[in-house]
Amino acid sequence: MNKNRNELPYWPLGPFKIRLPFLHYRLEKPEIIQGFVLFSIGLSIIPLLQSQVGMSYEAALAVVIVMQITMIMQTALGSPFVPGLITPIIPLIVIFLGNFEPGPEAIQALVAVQLLVAFIFLLFGITGLGKLLVTKLSQSLKAGILIGAGLAAFIGEFQPGGRVAETPISLIIGGAICLFIMFSPTFKELYQKSSIARFIANYGIMPAILIAIAIGMLVKEYPTPTIEWGITVPNFVELWKYTPFVMGFPSLDVFLLALPIAIMGYIIAYGDIIVGTSLVERAERFRKDEVIENNLSALHLITFIRNLIHALFAPHPGLAGPIFTAGTASVVERYTYGKKAMQSIYSGTNTLVLSLFVACFVLPLVSFFQPFLPIALSITLILTGYLCITLGMEQVTTNIGRGVAMIMAVVLAVYGAAHALVVGIILYFVIERGWASATTNENEKENKKVS
Template sequence: MSKQTFPLRKREEGGEQPYFPLGPFKIRLPLVHYKWAWTEFLAALFLGVACLGAGTAITIDVLGVDSFEIALTFAVVNAIMYAVPAHFGDPVVPGWITPALPLTIAYLSDFAIGPERIHAMIALQLVVALLFFIMGMTGLGAKLVNIIPISVRGGIILGAGFAAALNVINDRIPQGPVTLTISVIIAFFFLFSKVLTKLAERDSRFKILKGLGIVPPQLFAIFAGPFLIRELPIPEIEWGFTPLNFGHVFENYTVFGIGVPDANLFVLAIPMALMAYVIAFGDMILGQDIVRESREKRPDETIEINTNRSNLVNGIRNGLMALFTPWVPMNGPLWAAGLVPITERYKMGKKTMDSIWDGLGTFRAATVIAVMLMPLVTLIKPAFDIFFGITMAVQVVVCGNIGMRLLQTNEQRSVAIVMAGIIAIVGPAQGLISGVILYFIIEYGGKFEKEDAALAEGIDEEDEENEEK
């Protein structure tokens, strides 16, 4: 009898990796539809726990969860939700709606810690899930985003950056000023350095190194914080598996225990949910672009990219977490620092990675395993707050870059900068309303814009006629 090889189901040259069809989804299982990729497994052992660290700190700090064990339960469910896209046919490494996180924190700060804030979070995440579902079923996601003026989109993103900066200065630096400062410097080098970018363009090894993103500063915080700088406590390693307490979470943090949020909370959540979706849709397009680029290098495999499926998958993730473990960062379509190293290895050829699903599936399946290993969790526990601070500091730069690139005119910049300040200082809803009002006061040209467009079109036609002559 011949030795069985994995995966059990093979694809034809140039075809799509096999799957089980399930409505709009394409179910792929480990060892059945994709190989176990040990490189991605080892990467996920650390990266998965690093994500858990920041998420746990956020859950305790913002949602008011009363113990580390309970917060871990939230984070483990989030890790399981990480595995949904790759196993349902969406070719990405998912993450949080990270740029929206500062806005979410600012929004929740208007509600008292306890049942009131938990209800506000549940309502917000359910509205976000509903938006994903509606856009996935109707295909209106791109149209919704395009309706929103560029100045307002820029204001949303810059407002997220301002809110992140305030969070770092007011709440994160006191937790470990030297450790956090050095960690942020390291993060900025790996993520934004022109020198490293140039090296990455010339050598694929540096490109993979650059793709590690915030991992190097997190490693620095884990080891330097307690042992060199001595601002953080020394880790107390515990053995075994991560303790979970679903009963307590079910009773105290879900609609089944504390009841359904009042209708007014769903209404209040609409502006914040719209902003989160606009940001998430941008991440979705970026993730698809990264995959398309890698697909061009590998004609041996067909990779289907489907925006509607991506919306539905993220609707499922947010809906389930809203009901069972409301998650402050919410569930977004992309973690670029996780996707880029996988696609870079995939582009090296079949011998390196036979199918892109090998890397995507293994990475997120391994994340679930990683967060269940208590030695890894307790190793990084002292640095959880530093991880939170690094995440916020990176968002300052990312949101600033994206926001400023969007804004082309003085009128757009004027609307966006005022709107951003109001979002960060007063609140997301007030900021969104002010941005719309300012757009009509400062920027909207009405019939003059139509006349300018018609004039420009006429000039283009005249130029084409002259060229033909």
């Protein structure tokens, strides 16, 4: 450890390190600005709650408020990640919920998924089984899960009646701009040469969302919003009616149906944790002045607590994910510019999450973004789908592995998690796993190369 590194002050609480604004860190202006736009991504689960489980807008808004509170919990307890949703699992949960009637049945199914995810995080975090599961799982099966989640995201967006099909101009242009900013080598070159490009990059997917909103209004794909003034008042009384204490807890059969989805959710989330760890390591290479503690056991514990709170009081199809990758990447990028740009990684992540929460109560902002919630959700899913597909394809380098992964991915996108896991495991043992010793050794060598 570099002797010049210092750790931001905190209050110890078991495995956690509590940090509060002004007392332990300053608020960062760029993250405040970002939060006042990116909060619309959290609001984008509202249409899903309305269509899939039959919630009213006001009750669904209360779910978002609870979600923002649990996100504040994570950063306040010392995580260097900006928390968020397990976004790639959303299309798979939508497919899963399609098997249930909106209302008590769908709520119980959603509660089952979220409870299972909570206790998987608890069990795997305490025992270390999470790392074992992800490292020992066949590369082709991991690739199938990621590619399938990506395909499900794109199918949901582009199918007849999907959001892109209904409002193609704003979403195609917005999605293209988002992918260009995030992944294009051309934009990376511009980033090195242009202060304007660097400014745009600092705000992650926010510019793409704002441009898509402007285009949507210009071409009349979305209505001009009616701005309301005041403070948002979510309906927590109505939300209580959608909790398992009123709707009833799921039966064992529903838990068994939800288990494949929950396992896939954990695998995807653990992959996000690996990405987040790489981002933190990159931050440490650039900044030699701060100690950044990335305690994965504590992260698992707080993710368990967040999902448990949601399952019991505010279930939603996005689940409580350990990291909002785009938000964390945006904070890390600005953090690398030095202490004058950002006091601490914790000041950046905490400020962004606090800004997301405050924005939910600013009625003019909420009323402005309300017509455009499909845009925020669609661009997030397009970005997530692209990431899942590219990361999944990187997992496998053999033709057999690619075949297993792609067949599993198609089954996952069309029929759901349970069928995909069965198909993937059967294909792995039938055609990929070598039964002769020489073939087994060769497959193991190939898999190690991929890893």
